[in-house]
Amino acid sequence: MKRSRKNYSPEFKAKVVLELLQENKTINEIASKYGILPKSLIEWKKQFLENAALAFDKSSVVKEYKQEIENLKEENEKLAKKLGKVIVERDWLQGKLKSLDLLIRKTLIDNSEGVQAKTQKNPSLSLNRQLELLSISKTAYYYTKKEPFSSKEDKILLDAIDKIYTEHPYYGARRMQKALESIGIKVGKRKLSRIYKFMGIRALYPPPKTTILNKENKKYPYLLEQITTTQRPNQIWSGDITYIKLEKGYAYLATIIDWHSKKVLSWKLSNTMDSYLTTSILEEAIEKYGKPEIFNSDQGSQYTSKEHIEILEKNGIKISMNAKGRSIDNIAIERFWRTLKYENVYPKGYNTIKEAREGINQYIEIYNSQRIHSSIGYKTPDMVYYNLSNEMLGSKIKDLLKAA
Incomplete structure (x- = not known):
């Protein structure tokens, strides 16, 4: 079954990207704070930087989106005519919501301050009622996924891998496993592979089978093969x-x-x-x-x-x-x-x-x-x-x- 994706407003994306550009928190911390995938944050940052110049050329922005504004007006008129079908659509959506993935349903919950107090001025559904409508148990709602490799033993292991790899960046998983054994740390190959991916080692050094390449980009030859010593700065x-x-x-x-x-x-x-x-x-x-x-x-x-x-x-x-x-x-x-x-x-x-x-x-x-x-x-x-x-x-x- 096709899963719906949550849409974020441009204002929300801009807010998150600006916080990311301050570079006072890691991408994992920001992703965890807003419940967003790190991959999405990287893409938002790229879009933000590519379109930053538009902030200083309002005329081009207006021209580019003028047709889109007209389309939105027309769409709003159509939506207004469909309000009479709201009851039928509500019943249909209620059935569909129950079939969505748990993680998606959890994102639909409104847990803002005062949500429990249902009044005429604040007709929001209580948290319990929302959980009931979405078929989510309280245990599932309050469950927080454990941060990977967060135990004391795992942190010692990550530090050891970091130090060994810095000194021997050409070590693959097999050599790394032997190096860890030599200092009294035993780790399986599968876990070691997961740690390599988690630490981002594949993107940092180019030992065999670990460099992340873009096949569409041109590669250039190594020009320093015959250069044993440099003669001057900026060479x-x-x-x-x-x-x-x-x-x-x-x-x-x-x-x-x-x-x-x-x-x-x-x-x-x-x-x-x-x-x-x-x-x-x-x-x-x-x-x-x-x-x-x-x-x-x-x-x-x-x-x-x-x-x-x-x-x-x-x-x-x-x-x-x-x-x-x-x-x-x-x-x-x-x-x-x-x-x-x-x-x-x-x-x-x-x-x-x-x-x-x-x-x-x-x-x-x-x-x-x-x-x-x-x-x-x-x-x-x-x-x-x-x-x-x-x-x-x-x-x-x-x-x-x-x-x-």
Whole structure:
């Protein structure tokens, strides 16, 4: 039997998307708050951003929807003529409601404040009567689905998988299972597969059979095969996405790094993982630092999207993509993920997106300006990128000590 879908008003969608764009809560938290699927929230956000320009061109909006307004007027007139059939239709709908899926019927319940008080001014049905009409028991109505992997043991397991995968992003389910056994954690392959999907690992690293590809998007060859060392800043940039585990759900961190200096050029922490996340930091990096000769990424749908490719082509940037299943091709940014998580994310244990954004921002500032790297001659990324001397670094450290 065909199931009806619940329709949300444009005002409600706009309200939810604006809350999503504030990025102070994970997509799971917002979806749970309003009883909406995360997939729907991602689609609403995409529609909102694609049509944002219409807010500044009212004439085009009026022209575009003028015919629709006329159609609605005509439809309203027809509906007014059908009011005489309301009793027959009510009886018919009552029978149909009982055949709907339980989850759909639960969405039809009006449980607003004062619903129990039936008066002439407030003729709403009581909650008990609504449950009776919809054939829903009180037990079914008050049942709340348990959050997956929320037990203490599961959280320990997720943390272990997170740490192992950050260090060995090429591990498949079988290797991950063996790695967990080596530290005393046993988990079945089916549960491990469910956890991989829940954590979003498939969308973040490209080991065999885990990269989410868009078959319609063009893939580009890997251009860095013969490059062993870079010669200068802005020769090669790398882009990638990783997840940050929070108390409730996950946030997604997109970053662009300069291969030569290891400097983090641009980054953004978001509650959704879409093409806007990657295009926004790419435009920001180009505006601040110019453009690179080559931009390297994995073959994920965010980097093969039309929007991301157009920015690269418009600026004359050569496009390079990792071979399928080879995260090692993007080694510069993979090493940064490991450093960030072991030195900041794991010790801090962030609970909210706001905490994570503030903490990661402080860490990246220190990473760029103060943290020395053995791979670049025990200098900081800023020193190498801007070609600063050791004396200038020493002077800066002295200033910091005096300020402290």
